[in-house]
Amino acid sequence: MNILFKVAGKLRYWYWQISARMLARVHGVVLGRGCKFYGMPIFSIAKDSKIIIGDRVVFCSDSRFTALGVNHPVILRTLQPGAVLMIGDDCGLSGTSICSAKYVSIGKRALLGANVSIFDTDFHAKASDNRRYCKDSAKIAVKPVEISDDVFIGANSIIAKGVSIAANSIVGAGAVVVRDIAQSKIYAGNPAKEVGNVE
Structure with missing residues (x-):
């Protein structure tokens, strides 16, 4: 029985590696070398936008492969033409949602804990008139998000626009x-405030 479980596990692993790469290619995602997938991510890319992923990035979309579990698969999404979403080499994402309407950049070796959300947009207009259905990008606030190298973002955190x-x-x-x-600082809370330094 143990042999059957091991064989099934290996087959599942290779299915994810092949299928996720094909999915990325179909959506026009630029995928670096040596990336690994545990479960199937969700890629969604707007016309004339880019998702660029570095080498050896690990995507965990299956709760069996991360200690805390994940609420949903990794979601990488561009929302508008010209938007860019970049992830550097050697990053780890677990059930992470990243939405870019303009520009979101994640540096090298960043660790994004279970169910982190990162977005550079308010998604909806500030004015209440027709807020739900407004698709006019000029009325929806957007500011780039930049996360540098070696940043660790804890589970269920939200990184807002700008x-x-x-x-x-x-x-x-x-x-x-x-x-x-700022560099080498520890932030926590809602809204997040400085609570210490990284030694």
Whole structure:
């Protein structure tokens, strides 16, 4: 019986590696070398936009392969023409949602804990008139998000539009980040505030 489970596990693993790469190619995602998939991610790319993924990035979309489990698969999505979503080499994503209407950049070796959400847009217009159905991008606030190398973002955190997180910083689990974070700082809470330094 153990042999059957091992064989099934290997078949599932290789199915994910092949299928996820094909899915990325079909959607026009630029995928680096040596990326690994545990479960199937969701890719969605707007016309004339780009998703660029570096080498050896690990995508965990299946709760069996991460300690906390994930609420949903990894979701990478561009929302408007010209949008860019970039992920650097050696990053790890577990059930992460990233939406780029203009520009979202994740540096090298970033770790994004279970169910982190990152977005550079408010998704809806500020004015209440027709807010739900408004598709006019000029009425929807958008500001780029930049996350530098070696950043660790704890589970269930939210990184909102316009935020820059400098290298080697840590965001505590469940934090809501609405302002920039300086290098080697630890932020936590809602809204996130500085609580320490990375030694």
